[in-house]
Amino acid sequence: xxxxxxxxTEALGLRLLGGExxxxxxxxxxxxxxxxxxxxxxxxxxxxxxxxxxxxxxADSEPFVRIxxxxxxxxxxxxxxxxxxxxxxxxxxxxxxxxxLFAVNEDVAFATITExxxxxxxxxxxGDLAAVVDRHRRLMTxxxxxGGPDVVLDLLTTDLDLRAWVLSPTGRQIAGAGEPxxxxxxxxxxxxxxxxxxxxxxxxxxxxxxxxxxSLFPIRGAGRTPGGPGGRDVRESVLSDWLLAVExxxxxxxxxxxxxxxxxxxxIAVERDRRDxxxxxxxxxxxxxxxxxxxxxxxxxxxARLRVAAPVLLPGLGAAPHWQVxxxxxxxxxxxxxxxxxxxxxxxxILVDPSVSGPEPSDRIAVAHTGDEAIALVPLPAQTGEGGxxxxxxAALHADELLATVREPxxxxxxxxxxxxxGVSAAVHSAEGLRGALxxxxxxxxxxAARPGRVCAAGHHExxxxxxxxxxxxxxxRRAFTARLLDxxxxxxxxxxxxxxxxxxxxxxxxxxxxxxxxxLHLHVNTLRYRVxxxxxxxxRDLSRxxxxxxxxxxxxxx
Numbered sequence: 001x002x003x004x005x006x007x008x009t010e011a012l013g014l015r016l017l018g019g020e021x022x023x024x025x026x027x028x029x030x031x032x033x034x035x036x037x038x039x040x041x042x043x044x045x046x047x048x049x050x051x052x053x054x055x056x057x058x059a060d061s062e063p064f065v066r067i068x069x070x071x072x073x074x075x076x077x078x079x080x081x082x083x084x085x086x087x088x089x090x091x092x093x094x095x096x097x098x099x100x101l102f103a104v105n106e107d108v109a110f111a112t113i114t115e116x117x118x119x120x121x122x123x124x125x126x127g128d129l130a131a132v133v134d135r136h137r138r139l140m141t142x143x144x145x146x147g148g149p150d151v152v153l154d155l156l157t158t159d160l161d162l163r164a165w166v167l168s169p170t171g172r173q174i175a176g177a178g179e180p181x182x183x184x185x186x187x188x189x190x191x192x193x194x195x196x197x198x199x200x201x202x203x204x205x206x207x208x209x210x211x212x213x214x215s216l217f218p219i220r221g222a223g224r225t226p227g228g229p230g231g232r233d234v235r236e237s238v239l240s241d242w243l244l245a246v247e248x249x250x251x252x253x254x255x256x257x258x259x260x261x262x263x264x265x266x267x268i269a270v271e272r273d274r275r276d277x278x279x280x281x282x283x284x285x286x287x288x289x290x291x292x293x294x295x296x297x298x299x300x301x302x303x304a305r306l307r308v309a310a311p312v313l314l315p316g317l318g319a320a321p322h323w324q325v326x327x328x329x330x331x332x333x334x335x336x337x338x339x340x341x342x343x344x345x346x347x348x349x350i351l352v353d354p355s356v357s358g359p360e361p362s363d364r365i366a367v368a369h370t371g372d373e374a375i376a377l378v379p380l381p382a383q384t385g386e387g388g389x390x391x392x393x394x395a396a397l398h399a400d401e402l403l404a405t406v407r408e409p410x411x412x413x414x415x416x417x418x419x420x421x422x423g424v425s426a427a428v429h430s431a432e433g434l435r436g437a438l439x440x441x442x443x444x445x446x447x448x449a450a451r452p453g454r455v456c457a458a459g460h461h462e463x464x465x466x467x468x469x470x471x472x473x474x475x476x477x478r479r480a481f482t483a484r485l486l487d488x489x490x491x492x493x494x495x496x497x498x499x500x501x502x503x504x505x506x507x508x509x510x511x512x513x514x515x516x517x518x519x520x521l522h523l524h525v526n527t528l529r530y531r532v533x534x535x536x537x538x539x540x541r542d543l544s545r546x547x548x549x550x551x552x553x554x555x556x557x558x559x
Contacts (some may be wrong), residue, residue, distance in 0.1 A: 217245075286309075
């Protein structure tokens with residue numbers, strides 16, 4: 001805004017005392033001070049408000065005004081409440097340094113002037129930034145992006161003092177201005193956003209975490225708005241759309257600023273769509289390898305296709321990599337929403353190291369989908385032992401670790417009608433082993449599907465134990481078996497506020513060792529013996545017999 005606008009606003013009660021020729025100066029902010037030397041707090045372009053408490057005698061005016069003029073302030077407004085009329089020495093000093101001087105009526109609070117200037121300057125900055133955003137949008141739509149999302153986020157910070165980050169639905173930071181958010185905060189923001197989307201609330205979604213207010217804006221790709229008239233079901237995109245998190249409460253923002261942030265999300269969506277299109281090659285490679293494996297193609301043909309895929313997924317790699325297969329499935333109640341595409345985009349995100357920022361790490365992941373199932377082909381650099389022998393890579397994926405940091409956000413997105421199950425194979429180093437790895441990952445996913453919970457995973461190591469058999473036990477047999485053994489204990493715990501079930505779990509986990517189990521539960525051994533005796537009495541079983549221990553163990557695993 002211009003200084004001239006201050007005089008045109010009667011509510012501010014300002015009188016011009018000097019500097020008529022400088023009224024076209026631009027005001028970029030406002031500062032209130034009564035320091036004799038406020039230079040360290042000035043950056044230029046401010047309207048300085050002062051109550052004149054710094055002035056002890058007429059000699060103080062000249063150095064004070066000289067400091068303001070040297071800092072490049074736009075003007076000075078002095079209050080009349082302290083001294084009445086503005087001293088002539090101050091008027092003379094401002095005239096000498098060509099600094100516009102205003103008198104502030106004693107009935108007008110500095111806060112009124114500050115609020116007016118901030119509101120005007122903020123609106124003008126938003127308008128300027130909106131023009132920049134629109135220009136970037138046109139450029140990105142017609143050609144390659146210049147700098148990606150980080151550029152526009154930097155503009156938000158420098159022009160509007162808004163800190164913002166682009167997050168994936170799993171809470172991984174893709175872009176941001178300034179310091180990155182802590183992973184826990186990212187996951188919480190993503191979870192809150194997904195929960196709000198699933199309940200149908202319109203953005204921006206406003207929340208507070210650790211005393212800090214955030215506003216969350218959805219970033220949607222090309223296509224119709226989910227949940228809108230004639231639009232897609234929200235479940236088709238809720239687990240793949242990015243979000244923009246802004247450190248501010250947008251509840252009292254004017255429409256112009258909200259429109260600006262919507263423009264920012266559209267700008268980032270263009271970049272998101274462009275990067276999704278770049279995944280086409282990797283997806284096609286995975287689809288070709290998968291079709292060869294499932295149709296029983298000769299290993300030599302599969303190996304040739306893998307040699308084509310390796311340079312694309314691991315550029316510059318000399319030796320042939322190991323490979324792992326990850327299978328994921330997203331199921332929605334009712335079965336009317338295809339789960340394959342959702343699982344594909346979600347798996348592409350889950351397989352990225354959550355500690356790595358930016359969208360590029362996904363360039364090393366190839367995911368295909370068939371039906372409701374997504375299958376990832378993950379290359380791992382080969383490791384060589386001391387004797388030159390090939391050994392399993394240290395960077396192999398582990399099922400539990402894949403979901404450790406994303407479980408909570410995904411639960412919010414799946415809500416009460418969706419489920420994600422995931423299986424991970426062992427690493428293989430040849431085309432001959434790829435078919436077995438695919439079947440292994442599928443078996444592991446079925447093991448995960450047999451467990452309770454919205455987000456479950458299982459790895460290849462579990463297929464060498466009893467858990468391989470559990471998914472194939474009919475549900476009615478499971479319920480009858482667990483009810484017969486565990487319901488008497490649950491009823492007793494509920495009626496007497498006892499802990500027989502936790503005691504049984506600990507006893508079996510300690511391999512029946514009385515001393516270790518008592519120590520773990522912080523009980524006297526005699527108290528533990530009493531509880532185990534009560535378990536045996538209620539179930540007519542003997543926990544000293546291997547068969548009964550095994551039955552209890554399986555019942556707990558299937559419950």
